[in-house]
Amino acid sequence: MKPWLKVALAVAVLLMVVAVATPFFINANTFRPMLEGQLSQSLGRQVKLGNLSLSLFSGSLVADNIVIAEDPAFSTTPFLQAKSLHIGVEMMPLLLHRTLRVTRISADQPHVNLIHNASGAWNYSSLGRGAAAQKQPSQQSGILPGLTVGKLSISNGSAYVTDLPPAGKPLFYSKVNLTVDNFSFARQFPFTLSAALPGEGTLTLVGKAGPINQTDTSDTPFDANLTLKHFDPVQAGVADPAQGFSMLADIAAHAASDGATLSTNGTAHIQNLKLVRNGVPAPHPVDLNFRASQDLNTRAGQVQALTIKTGNVVAQATGGFQLTPQQTTLKMRFTGQSLSIDQIQALLPAVGVKLPSGSALQGGTLTTTLDITGPANSPNISGPLDIENTRLAGFNLGSKLSGLAALGGIQTGNMTDVRSFRADLNANADGVRAQNIAALVPALGSATGQGTVSAAGALNFQLIVKLNTTSGVGGTAMGVLSALHGVLGQTAQSAVNRGIPMTVTGTTSDPHFDINAGALLGGRNPSQNRNQQRLNPAQVLGNLFGKPQ
Incomplete structure (x- = not known):
């Protein structure tokens, strides 16, 4: 064995001994x-x-x-x-x-x-x-x-x-x-x-x-x-299940802080989105693009841009927020211009909006500007809503008008056109209040008024309906009123001029329309009518339009 090999072997043994003994x-x-x-x-x-x-x-x-x-x-x-x-x-x-x-x-x-x-x-x-x-x-x-x-x-x-x-x-x-x-x-x-x-x-x-x-x-x-x-x-414990909010998200973001300001931008792909307790998860994904910043000292933030996209629908939101250990407070504005109702309809259940059973919206556009303020887990949402040229397929308006359908043969078909619908909305955890309603439904006429939808979906609306006297349910009703002109005096013409009071009750999935016959008479005492012995006007209107109010 060569000397150098012996030396190397000796050194290796020594190192092993040192390693063990040290x-x-x-x-x-x-x-x-x-x-x-x-x-x-x-x-x-x-x-x-x-x-x-x-x-x-x-x-x-x-x-x-x-x-x-x-x-x-x-x-x-x-x-x-x-x-x-x-x-x-x-x-x-x-x-x-x-x-x-x-x-x-x-x-x-x-x-x-x-x-x-x-x-x-x-x-x-x-x-x-x-x-x-x-x-x-x-x-x-x-x-x-x-x-x-x-x-x-x-x-x-x-x-x-x-x-x-x-x-x-x-x-x-x-x-x-x-x-x-x-x-x-x-x-x-x-x-x-x-x-x-x-x-x-x-x-x-x-x-x-x-x-x-x-x-x-x-x-x-x-x-x-x-x-x-x-x-x-x-x-993850970030959201309270009692609030009803839920989703599954994939998020990719870039965040940078200089010690005073935090800046973020990125994207989020959201599935099964549900925003309220009585909502149903959306069947289609929602994609977000966002850019925001936050003052690390005051914990106040600004959303410079938030783009919300589902299908071909694109909406925008901007505004601010304030973080505290107790909650996040929002001051945001959501804007949607001429959004396709066909595309956004799938999102309606996620926000708790239920259409009448068996019905669906077809065609038309929705335009809105909504202010979102208050706690993030229970915000107040307010602003105008404008719907144009849509139809409620699978919904027979005539069958929902108490009294009129009993006249026999009044049909609007299994489709109700809505030429326009405008209202100022205010929504919170308790429900939705709609004011300054102005709707045009050709089968019935035009309607104005106000009302509420509870968190459980119960309806309570008071409307004034001016009948479309040429067609549909309005034309049929006007014909009956005209036939009773001799009994009711000027009631038929007054109904055309000032509109017929109507209430909408029931639920969003099963609404009921009732005409206020008592208000239609304008306070007149039917028993004083000269034709009382032949026909009681209140009874006639009750049969026509439902129970007198």
Whole structure:
């Protein structure tokens, strides 16, 4: 055997002996007070490490567990706890000079408690406060002073997000994984974060952050791309199921903060959208494009552009919002011009709008400008609504007019044309109020008035109908009134001039139209009619138009 081969073999054996024997001669726990003190100083929180052991092969110190204390202003429960902590070190300085230089930190199965208080501050805001002010020698690659680490990672972690005082169920995130390269309080560093969300959702955030804000860690500048897959806000705990809002969304967004302003833009693909308790998930997806900004100090935001698209329908929204720990308050305006009713009809069930049973809208356009104000989970929506040239297929208006259908033979067909419908709407959690109604239905005539639709869909409308005297139900009714002209005096002509009072009751899925016969008589006492012995006018009108009011 050649001499150099013998030397190499001897060196290899010696290294193996050293590797095996070193942990017995170096008590890793002697470094624990120093390491705890340096981590505590850098993080601004007390850090406790468990039993330390030295792994020469991996070049690391291993702590059985780690506990990082909470900010006492938030809780006495630890901010972070981890099953084990691996601290990579430079071995030669450690073995020869007993000097600890950390190159990497890895936490296994950590659990983090994130708390948001009533003033809008987070419990992690004070982490590292003042650490970035410490000067670091340019040649130093360890964590001291000021915690500089070549690689920092978290694997298979979990996190609870709660409010102080408590408000609702805490949010829970599992399978949290974080990788940070060249971490430093004083410089920008790249990071990758991923987590599993309740309801089979996933979150990925990739970007750069830093330097760490010395006053408030939550205001640290960053630039990152966010990807949310299969995001269910109810399952994730973001939305209260009692409000009735639900959806499944895939979101891709870019977010950037300079520490004072947060700017975001991106897209969202939303399926199974439902906006109210009595709604039904929309059968077709809704796509959003958005651009917004937020002042991180006042927590007030502005939506510069929000485009809502479903099928070929495109609508716009702009406005502002205010975030508080208790709720998000909106001040938005939604605008839709000449939207295709055929396209938006599929969204009506999602907002709780139910058409008469067996019917469907066909053709026409919808134009509206709606102001959306108040709490995001229960906003007030108000503004004008204008519908043009549509028809309600599968709906026989004549069969819904109490009394008139009993005359026999009055039919409007299984289709009701709506030439126009205009109203000023005000909608909230209690229902919808419609004022300044102006509708033109050729089969009946024109109608004006006001009314309400309750949250359960109950109708209560008072209308004045001017009959179309040439065709449809209006023409038939006018013919009957004219035949009774001798009994009712000028009632027929008055009905044409001033309109017939009508109420609409029942529900949106089963409406009922009743003509107010008493009001039609204009307050006259039918018993005083000269033809009373032959025919009682009130009884006649009751038979024609339903029960007198």
